[in-house]
Structure formats: C-alpha cells, structure tokens
Amino acid sequence: MTYLKIEKVSKQYDEDNMALEGFSLEVPKGNVISMVGESGSGKSSLLRIIAGLEIQSAGLVYLGDQKILNPNEKLVPGYDEIQLIHQEYKLYPNSTVEENIARPLLMYDKAYQKERVEELLDLLTLTAHRHKKPRQLSGGQQQKVAIARALSIEPEVLLLDEPFSSLDAIQKRELIEELKQIFESLQVTVIFVTHDLDDALLLTEQLFIIHKGKLIQQGNAEDVFRHPANLYVAKLFGYLNVLPGKENNFVRPSDIHFLKSGGIKAKVQKRQYLIHYNLLTVQLEGSGEIWRVEDKEREFQEGDTLFLDFDEDKVLYLEK
Ligand code: ADP
Ligand code: MG
Numbered sequence: 001m002t003y004l005k006i007e008k009v010s011k012q013y014d015e016d017n018m019a020l021e022g023f024s025l026e027v028p029k030g031n032v033i034s035m036v037g038e039s040g041s042g043k044s045s046l047l048r049i050i051a052g053l054e055i056q057s058a059g060l061v062y063l064g065d066q067k068i069l070n071p072n073e074k075l076v077p078g079y080d081e082i083q084l085i086h087q088e089y090k091l092y093p094n095s096t097v098e099e100n101i102a103r104p105l106l107m108y109d110k111a112y113q114k115e116r117v118e119e120l121l122d123l124l125t126l127t128a129h130r131h132k133k134p135r136q137l138s139g140g141q142q143q144k145v146a147i148a149r150a151l152s153i154e155p156e157v158l159l160l161d162e163p164f165s166s167l168d169a170i171q172k173r174e175l176i177e178e179l180k181q182i183f184e185s186l187q188v189t190v191i192f193v194t195h196d197l198d199d200a201l202l203l204t205e206q207l208f209i210i211h212k213g214k215l216i217q218q219g220n221a222e223d224v225f226r227h228p229a230n231l232y233v234a235k236l237f238g239y240l241n242v243l244p245g246k247e248n249n250f251v252r253p254s255d256i257h258f259l260k261s262g263g264i265k266a267k268v269q270k271r272q273y274l275i276h277y278n279l280l281t282v283q284l285e286g287s288g289e290i291w292r293v294e295d296k297e298r299e300f301q302e303g304d305t306l307f308l309d310f311d312e313d314k315v316l317y318l319e320k
Contacts, residue, residue, distance in 0.1 A: 003029035009059030030187040034200030037210035083150035086161035091134040140171040244287030255314035263309035
C-alpha cells in the first residue's frame with residue numbers, strides 16, 4: 001500500500017537552479033528507505049518539502065489521503081506526523097535528557113508523558129543518562145536523544161537528513177545498527193538521506209539514488225550494484241576501470257583477478273595498505289591506462305609485473 005506519495009515535485013530557488021525536477025516517489029507504510037546522492041543533489045530540499053516546511057514550485061505530497069500543505073497554505077508550517085531530523089538538530093542545552101524527550105509531550109496528560117518517556121529511554125538505551133545535560137553526552141548519544149524526542153509524539157514518518165555526519169565511523173555504525181532494529185520494531189516509515197552509500201546500506205537495502213534533482217534509480221542494493229543505471233550510480237559503489245579503446249565499458253577493481261601469465265599485462269605503480277586488501281594502482285602495457293586492482297593476498301610490490309583478467313559478464317556498459 002502506498003502511503004507516502006511524492007508526485008512530480010519540482011523546486012526552483014532561482015532562474016538557473018533546479019534543485020528538484022519532476023521528482024516522484026512512493027513509500028509503503030513502515031518501510032525504511034535510503035536516499036543517496038552527492039552534496040547539492042536536492043536531498044534536503046526534498047525532505048523539507050515532504051515535511052511541509054518548504055514551498056515547492058510544482059507537484060504534490062500526500063501522506064495517506066492527506067495532502068501535505070506547504071508554508072503558503074498552512075498557518076503553522078510542518079506536521080506532528082512528519083518529523084525531520086538533521087545534523088544540527090538542537091537539543092535544549094539546559095534541560096536533561098528526559099526533559100528534552102518530554103518536551104513535545106507537554107500538552108499530553110502527565111501519566112502518558114511519564115510512560116512515553118520511560119518507553120523511549122528504554123528503547124534507545126538512554127536510561128542511564130536520563131539526568132544528564134546534552135553537553136555531558138557523546139555525539140551519538142545526543143543524536144539518540146534527538147531521535148527519541150522526534151519519536152515521542154509517535155510520528156508516522158521520520159525524515160533523517162544526514163543526521164550522523166558529525167559522528168566518527170564507529171559511533172555511526174553502532175548507532176545506525178541500533179536504529180535499524182528500533183525502526184523495524186516501531187513500524188515507522190523512514191526516509192534516510194545521505195551522501196554516503198555505506199551508511200545507507202547499514203540501515204536498509206532499499207536504495208533510491210538522486211542526482212541533480214532527479215530520481216535516477218531505485219531498487220534493492222544488489223540490483224543497483226549489479227545493474228547501475230548510469231556511470232554516476234556505478235561510481236557510488238567505488239572506482240571503475242575503463243577498458244582501453246572501449247568507451248563506456250568498465251570493470252570494477254574487485255572483479256579483476258590475477259593470472260600467472262597472459263591476460264592484460266600491467267605494472268604496479270603504487271600500493272596502498274587498506275583494511276581488506278592492498279589497493280594497487282597499475283599501468284596497463286600498451287594503452288597506458290591506469291587501473292586500480294585489489295590484491296587480497298597482499299602479494300605484490302611496487303614495480304611488479306602483473307597479468308590481469310576478468311570475466312566478460314563483469315563488464316559494465318555505462319552512459320554518463
Ligand atoms: P543536498 O541536501 O542534496 O545537498 P539541497 O537540497 O540542499 O541539496 O540543495 C539543492 C540545490 O538547491 C543546491 O544547488 C543548492 O545550492 C540549492 N539551494 C538549496 N537551498 C537553497 C536556498 N534556500 N536558496 C537558494 N538555493 C538553494
Ligand atoms: Mg543536504
């Protein structure tokens with residue numbers, strides 16, 4: 001069942017700048033999706049329009065049967081049902097964790113407030129920190145408080161606009177994995193926006209790729225990886241080697257293997273020690289093309305001669 005529906009939304013801030021162009025998207029209730037795109041691709045504009053906080057130039061947003069009204073059409077912009085969280089999401093610095101979480105609940109009766117705050121402290125494993133002020137928390141814990149606060153009034157939709165960008169890699173990974181379980185248990189509809197494909201994949205397999213204000217591909221992670229719609233999408237998954245003399249033909253470093261002899265002869269120019277393999281920068285004999293190759297056994301040194309090969313079905317044909 002389609003639940004959140006974005007219909008041909010466009011946004012033009014000024015004459016020569018289309019931030020969004022005919023953007024359509026449908027998200028079923030309870031789904032968690034990631035929207036990936038480079039900086040400036042229109043992600044924040046889209047989320048603000050969905051939340052009713054930005055005036056679109058064209059198009060409509062629906063939550064169920066309800067049309068989302070923009071700030072021109074609604075006296076108090078925004079909706080309780082749709083909560084937007086971004087990186088600079090501000091907590092109240094002089095309030096404790098539990099006071100911050102309770103803040104949106106002040107209109108509700110005391111017993112419910114108390115019960116809901118307890119639930120959220122427990123859900124986000126913040127109980128031990130309930131009496132602390134935001135400055136006494138790590139970045140990851142602060143973001144959890146922000147998310148708990150957004151969840152306090154039981155929103156239907158949670159929009160996450162690169163909320164983890166200021167966290168270090170380990171904190172971020174742990175937080176995303178924790179949130180994944182929480183979102184599943186709550187059945188809340190989530191759109192997670194990021195420029196970082198790794199982060200997106202930690203949260204969900206459902207990918208939407210946005211580029212220059214347009215939705216260019218959607219699908220599960222494996223489909224998008226195997227059949228990228230264009231060069232931009234393929235590059236989100238990493239470096240691509242160009243086949244000499246064959247424009248628009250590429251092979252991924254991870255799809256190249258080594259032969260004892262034969263294949264494509266190449267010389268190692270540079271070796272970088274990475275977590276899972278040595279990344280080799282090699283120059284192909286003849287064409288002079290520079291490729292990247294993964295040396296998982298960490299066998300080769302700079303100056304070594306290699307014989308490279310790949311399966312024909314691993315070749316990607318990609319247009320710009
Ligand atoms: P992202 O979140 O993917 O980085 P944004 O939605 O913030 O993308 O921006 C998309 C485009 O719209 C960019 O070219 C940006 O410069 C422009 N833009 C965003 N907000 C405004 C604004 N308030 N006024 C003018 N241009 C804007
Ligand atoms: Mg943004």
